[in-house]
Amino acid sequence: MLCNRTIVVAVAATFLVMFMFTSSGYAVAGTSGIRSTFPIPPLARTIAGVTISTQTGQAVAGAKVVLIGNRTTRMQKSDSNGWFQFDGLAPGTYMIQANGGPLVNVSVAGYDSFVTLLVD
Secondary structure, eight states, X not given: OOOSEEEXXXXXXXXXXXXXXXXXXXXXXXXXXXXXXXXXXXXXXXXXXXXXXXXXXXXXXXXXXXXXETTEEEXXXXXXXXXXXXEEEOSEEEEEEETTOOOEEEEESSSOEEEEEEEO
């Protein structure tokens, strides 16, 4: 989250634009006294990871990976190297599991997350 940061940008020689970032949005102000406030949309985040066999320690291709949380449910299969990736997620907390294994809680906020899921 961006909070109380100010960036000053010179536009031409006679006009100055200031962007003031706050937790609820950002305001734009110029030398003419114009002010406008509008919200910053939440950034889309990614949860990615790999599925690993508890028996062999090797990547598991084709594992069914389920992501639940933040008013969404998604499913995909891990690729030939055991990798999976869920893009375009809103910041929040999600539960993720592979092949019906244990649920893992993952939070995404100001960063993307990487998870290793163990598969029996």
